[in-house]
Amino acid sequence: MRADPAARIVGTVWGLLVLNTLGSAGAKTIVPLPRSLIQMVTMGALVAAFALALALNLRLRVRASAFLLLLTLLLAASVISSVHLESGFGALFRCARLALFVGTLWLLTRWWDGGLTFVRHHIRMYFAVLGSVAAGLVVSPGAALPDLYGGRLVGALWPLTPPQIGQYAAVITGLTVLLLLGRRTDRTSAAIVIVPSLVLLALTHTRTATLGLLIGLALAIGSLLLTSAAARRFFTWAVLCVLVAGVGFASALQAWFLRGQSKENFSNLTGRAKVWDALLAAPRSTPEKLFGVGLGDKSFGGLPIDNSWLAVYNEQGLIGVTLVAAAVVVLGAVALLRPPSLQRACSIFLISYCAIASYTEAGLGDASPYLLHLTVAASLLATPVPAPPGPAPGVRRRRAPSWARTSEVV
Template sequence: MLVLNTLGSAGARTVVPLPRSLIQMVTMGALAAAFALALTVNLRLRVRPSAYLFLLTLLLVPSLVSSADPESGFGALFRCARLALFVGTLWLLSRWWDGGPTFVRHHIRMYFLVLGSVAAGLVVSPGAALPELYGGRLVGALWPLTPPQIGQYAAVIIGLTVLLLLGGRTDRRGAALVVVPSLVLLALTHTRTATLGLIAGLVLAIGSLFLTSAAARRFFGWTVLCAAVAAVGFGSALQAWFLRGQSQENFTSLTGRAKVWDALLAADRTASELLLGTGLGDKSFGGLPIDNSWLAVYHEQGLTGVALVAAVLVVLGGVALLRPPSLSRACAIFLISYCAIASYTEAGLGDASPYLLHLAVAASLLAAPAPAAPLPAPDVPRRRVPRWARTSEVI
């Protein structure tokens, strides 16, 4: 339900036109259902302490204060309520955060289902799935998904599946069924951020296992060898894929993002807007997407929000570095590093988004195992003592 809520309602044109109001109704209904289900299985409101969730709860303060301004509009308050419900659901689920890979498996399965809908749309209508409007990049033809979204989902489940394979938690056949089609979809999206995040995240995650896992060392060696062969034999094709036919000026300005960033930073702000932002919005400035988590948070939640988001990444990264080498630690390092890299060209760290879900999985992996409950005393039947033996004297 949380995954469905964070898919968004804006994107490419679908084969069957879906009204945006209907999509928003489905996504918000999914969030309400997620909260209701989590509350149903956790009626006693048992939660585990979590610095990650505590910082997200604090992030609600500048969001609510800035969104309460009448100039922000009703939409800002609605987004605040959505973020509060999202964080509340994560608090209810924190009861089951025990440092194991359970949530990693759920994460892979859910996003693999999303990619399955993308693949189905590609089969049903290749023209709608590879439209000229997006330069022939893969989009969602059944559900409105953009190329960066598809690339993000593919990169995340590829990295997590590879780590589960190296940790012996899945076999090669199961890993291939997830990794191979996801790699194809990632290549069709031509998403550079997701590709770089996948590579850098795997390097850091496998590096954390390098000294303790022979499988990680073998995988790293074979990967370096294959990368060298690909660079020599397919260098021009890889360069063409990476540039996506863009000019040098367009590539340097990050597909026009830098112009929006410069305008946002040059805009005049009051002391309140500088500290608390202008309220939760659609992550745009002047009608153009911001496409940077840090600037989006700065614009909507001010310097206070930037400090809290930075604290989230610093705390999670610091805890990951202090943990002993393990599969859970490697998966957490991959997710944290991927989100940190993607934050430069993608927005979402300050609002309910897949990135907060990725970091929630990382926090569940870094949680200390719950202490084992003491075993109840055996119910031994009491032996009846004769009346003559109940005296205090021994005869």
């Protein structure tokens, strides 16, 4: 059976959104890529994604989504905070980017049906990104494991940092494990994704991604324990493996987790706590407390903030923090209220992963992979579109006029 052309275009749009969120700052690549060229490619991908989604949904048929409504309000708050130009004209440019990003997500809601379509798109696209990382490692191990990053894996073909690679590897590993438990993929296909992803995750030495994967999978599989024998078996074996690894490889795991850092450096989260303290201690006017200083590069005093909540507070104020928290809480509440299912488990994994990663990584308040993760979770929690009723037995169904033929939820 031939694939639906619209479904292929939706997958292309999702791939372009993934490309847009890869970023332009990172490690040195084998072939030096000017940052202006990378930004041109990523922004071009976003414009192309919006144009394709609009061409596919010219009648602007969208589904109601509290999550996207809150993101739209966050966009409005971002524009209000950015018009004062405290962060420069770049703030307005970032607002325009966020507007195209959120607009594309709204256009794609037409294809939200509570199924696993976007999960599969997500896995394929990020697996392709990890393929480029693996290719860079094979072509030039020295560039892929530079001393500048302490021997951690980076993108040698595209400038990706260790936390980015670890995030992508952890997310697609968790989703693939859940698809395997739900019998929506076979073991061979799952192994092709899981094994290399775990190897790349280990080479990045990314603690946040590792903890997010373990805790997120534990919560997601826990939601299936009462209804899935496969989930119960996997959970039992996973607990046994963790206990054995904890006893037999405790010193090796501790060395990997510390990454050669001192306990003092580890306790202040590799210097992050100092930036956080300085950000919170900085004087702010009432408008800055409410709306922030405008969309920026998620830094303070020239140093990365590396915390989603503080980054949102700095750039979009307390109103932005409230809107982002409401979006996460709404998704989590809807997921908890749904009956046990594979879709619910996948959404719980994505929501919990983003919540855990938000403590040491920024991105919840702007166009980023984290918003794509949460969007996939929202699509999984969407109510399936009811099929039109069929004709009664023995009654020939009359063809509806062209203006009345539609199956979308407006």
